[in-house]
Amino acid sequence: MAFKIGLLGLGTVGTGVAKILLDPVGRNPLIKEITIERVGVRSLSKTRDISLSPDLFTTTLEEIVTDPDIDIVVELLGGLEPSRSLILKAIENGKHIVTANKAVIARYGEEIYTAANEAGVYVLLEGAVGGGIPVIKPLKQSLGANRINSIIGIVNGTTNYILTQMTQEKADFDDVLAEAQKLGYAEADPTADVDGLDAADKIAILASLGFGGRVKREDVYCEGIRQVSAVDINYADRLGFIIKLLAIAKGSKGDASDTLELRVHPTLVPKTHPLASINGVYNAILVEGEPLGQVMFFGRGAGEGPTASAVVSDIMNIVAILSSGGDSKTLEPLLTCTHQHYCNLTPIEALETRFYARFLCRDVPGVIGHLGTSFGKHRVSLESVVQIGFQDNLAEIVVVTHNVKEGNFRQALSEIESLEAIHSIPSILRVL
Amino acid sequence: MAFKIGLLGLGTVGTGVAKILLDPVGRNPLIKEITIERVGVRSLSKTRDISLSPDLFTTTLEEIVTDPDIDIVVELLGGLEPSRSLILKAIENGKHIVTANKAVIARYGEEIYTAANEAGVYVLLEGAVGGGIPVIKPLKQSLGANRINSIIGIVNGTTNYILTQMTQEKADFDDVLAEAQKLGYAEADPTADVDGLDAADKIAILASLGFGGRVKREDVYCEGIRQVSAVDINYADRLGFIIKLLAIAKGSKGDASDTLELRVHPTLVPKTHPLASINGVYNAILVEGEPLGQVMFFGRGAGEGPTASAVVSDIMNIVAILSSGGDSKTLEPLLTCTHQHYCNLTPIEALETRFYARFLCRDVPGVIGHLGTSFGKHRVSLESVVQIGFQDNLAEIVVVTHNVKEGNFRQALSEIESLEAIHSIPSILRVL
CATH class of the missing domain: 3.30.70.260 (ACT domain)
Structure with missing residues (x-):
């Protein structure tokens, strides 16, 4: 059986996805059953680091989400619009969705999942948090037997790189940011990263999965790292701490008083804590549950390869379900989001x-x-x-x-x- | 829909599984659809830390694997026999299998999976490696897009505890082993742990999943930690290393020369390596793949809670598939093992x-x-x-x-x- 995907966007991650699909040797055999049917891009004339037939390209993204031949739409545009509208339109046309777009899911997840559940299609987003680190699927599946007590993550590589450099080189924020921009670890407009907005998107998604309720993105308390100074890093060090930007979801799932803390802020982490030694652009997510205890997932949180690995795993997951489930219209419950209530957030x-x-x-x-x-x-x-x-x-x-x-x-x-x-x-x- | 399980064994892990199933509040809603139909034990008179109706118990384990009401048989007996025969008989009777028994899978995996694929049933084993750390399922699913280069794990908590104590307390092997036995971290007969046999079972399983081929357990090169002395730990420290018992699978999947190293031995690990800081009874598995790079999974590798969490996640996984897939007889490919060839192992x-x-x-x-x-x-x-x-x-x-x-x-x-x-x-x- 062959399954056809339409790629929306062929930037860093899109190129990584295409490279994996075009070079299946030594990967899971399911990859061979996936073909790239269309690729939606902004410009047809751009030279690209991948050889795909020019016939596949279009600048009319609408054509992809309505194409009757396409089974799965892979949205890698980033940003809120046109991503949201294209995802909704694809769902309306019966396409399954794979996305790495944390912003659109954190803000419009409710609308998107409601539409997807009605249409009987999957929306998978492993690439949205932690790059290639498998964390979304484990939270839905492997850790589902637990009552989750907390999810604490270093989920933004840019800020972790900046804080690591400030700590190791005793440098100031502005200098390190400028250097990170030069190296491509920070964007020209670094707001989403350094002000904690990207981390807030991600913890909103993780919390919703781990605590089984909807979360309003605007309710995540958020402080970035601009105010962290070399002086404080130094004092923290003397007191036995490392300063990290943590995204924290902490609750009492199953408890009658059922409330959830949801916050992103620079935090003094004891040097002996597992998250204290996560340095540079690496990400790590520490989950604590009952009866599990602590588990931690660690890896590169961004970049072409890691994120593409996560995106392709989602595509494979849908292909695996479709190729075994016949045309059953009942979605696999561990792969869907059907939360009806909102989590009850603790005010800061x-x-x-x-x-x-x-x-x-x-x-x-x-x-x-x-x-x-x-x-x-x-x-x-x-x-x-x-x-x-x-x-x-x-x-x-x-x-x-x-x-x-x-x-x-x-x-x-x-x-x-x-x-x-x-x-x-x-x-x-x-x-x- | 309700799904009925038969538990073979009600020791530490079995009790942990029953506790989760009997107390579903705050866990994944799917747990409520799972009922314990029978429990096979050695002695009916033993007092137990769990309240289950006496009607559920039997000492005739055969009854469970042939019971037409049971959908999933959960094998938690450990050891080779009667586990192997019971699993095969259960498969023959159309039961899906969940097990945490690394020994039986490492040795009889081929026989068991062949029978399971013929019968169209699942055999899941997340609890067999790394306790509650999700690593089996990520290897099958989330990392499947990659060419795996290596899997390196600290997968035996007993030996990691002993080596950590020897390092931190500058103590000798025999003294630490005696203490570990007193604390319940090592068994009266510590052979399987300290001689590396348990770690070898686990890396055989991980390698087979990661490198997509069968592995003969007896081909895993295996040295334990008995010969590691306090003197060597001290010299290693001065040279910048920590001594760890590593289970290593290293290969070149997809390469024409396609060979695999498979070995368990005490190893000098550079202090800056992610595995160097994994101490005490904790486990960690570091996977390196292309294009993923490195990801690491960390947590408690054994014990009632963690392993039960993994076992229940497998049960849920089968229930999720059954409740969505109708009575389709095609297995979900990412949950099954269908390797036909043997991995080509590098001699030591x-x-x-x-x-x-x-x-x-x-x-x-x-x-x-x-x-x-x-x-x-x-x-x-x-x-x-x-x-x-x-x-x-x-x-x-x-x-x-x-x-x-x-x-x-x-x-x-x-x-x-x-x-x-x-x-x-x-x-x-x-x-x-």
Whole structure:
């Protein structure tokens, strides 16, 4: 049996997908049953790193999603539009969908999955999170027997590269970002990466799968890494931590009080934690469940090869189901998303976590007393108060708290900010 | 729809499986469709940590594998017989099989899969390798688009615990083994673990999946950790290595010369390698493929919870397929094993690797010259020669080679052994 795919987009990942399909030797034999029927691109004249017959190309993407010969539409355009409209139109025309587009799924997943379930087609997205690391399918299938307690990931390679360089080279954010842009690890407009938006898209998807409910992307609390300074990385190091941009989903699935924390922010990670040693452009996702305990998935989170591997595995998965299931119209339940309810999210003020804060102050002995008083008043208990350095005649005091309610901590801070002896509070970070 | 399972064995893992199935809240909704129909045990009078109706129990395991009401037989007896016969009989009776029994699959996989493919039933075994770490299914599915270059795993928790303790506590093998037995991390008869047999079973299974061919279990080259001494761990540390028991499958899938190395042995792993930091009872499996690059899977490799999680995921997987595929008799190709040919294994003498060897000798300056000559004669090139310590008036010399053919290295060693100045060669280890 042969299955025909239409590729929307032939950029880095699309080229990687085509390369795998055109060179099947030594791969799963199912690959030989997949043929590229059409390729939708923006420009027909661009020279490309792949030899495909010119007849396959079109700039009219609509033609692909409505082509009656095509079984599976592979959307690799990225961005919200026209991806969303093309995916919906393809579904309407009975095509199965494979995509690596986290943004469109994080924002329009509900609309897309509702349409897909009605039409009886699959929408698979292994490439959307963690590049070639198998994590979407394991969350749906292999880990499904568990009550998931938490999913904590380093899911953005650009920011992990930047933080790793800042840590290892003791360099500043702006310099490392400029270097990352030169190397192609960061885009000209780095907003989606450095402000945590890409990581937020991904954790929204992972949380929805792991916790079995819908998640509104705009409800993910999100802080990027622009405010992380070399000074804080250095203090963190002395206190036994590494600073990482973590995407965190933490809940109590199956519990009556069933709430979910969903957040992306730079975090002090203890050096002994499995995520502390994930460096450079690598990604890792740590899942904790009952009765499983911890499992971690690690690999390159982006790039032509890894993401193409994930996309082709999704195509193969659909082909495998189609070639065995006959024309049954019942979807395989572990490959579909049928969540009806929304996860009940914990507002950030109600979050309980440890904090790290750095204060610049004029009068050290007085300040430590004031800090203690203000924190105590708001039930913030301190794990350590350290006075380490000086900056421009101002003393630097670093505080690490025990687990506290974020709301209480913020109230204490706003009181502390108004103290005469406090010059400023340059950094506030959460601690894992 | 309800699906009925028969459990063969209600030990640690069986109890874990029953606990998950009896407590479905917060888990994948598919769990609710699975009921325990029969439980086969050795003794009906044993008190158990689970409340199941006494009517379910039987000591006649044959009854379960022939029971017409049962859809899936879950084999958790371990060992070769009666597991093999019961699995075959269950298949003959049209039951799907879920097992965590690496030994029976590594040895009788060919017979079992041939029977299963003829009968049109699934045999799933996620629990057989890496406990709750999803690795079997990712190898079959998510990584199938790749040409696998290597699978390198720490797949035995007992030996990893022992080596970790020897490294961290500078303790000797016998003491740590005794302690591990007291803690329940090692069995009274530790042979299967410490001699590498369990790891060999597991790498035989992983290699067969990753490289798409049959593997004869007896062809896996296997050395255990009994000969690893605290002295070598210490020297390895000074040279920048950690000693780990690695299970290695390395090949060139898709290549014309298509050969596969398959081996289990203690190995010096560079401290910067992802596997170097996997400590205690944890397992990790590192897969390298084209175009994927490296991915690593990490978690607890054994125990009630993790293995039960894997077993239930397999049951769910079969239930998902059955509930969507109607009564189609075509198996889903990514869930089955249909390899017809045997992998072409590289004999250990033809292996190319780096070596570490420790010599005890009487006359240092003379010996270094002789070592150089003998190694040179057999085309063994040395990366470093270090004289570090003394033992009972004998000097210790440690040698690390460049990549050499194992056969050449062995020839050089047998020549060196006969040298007057050489007292003995207490350790020979491979280097990753």
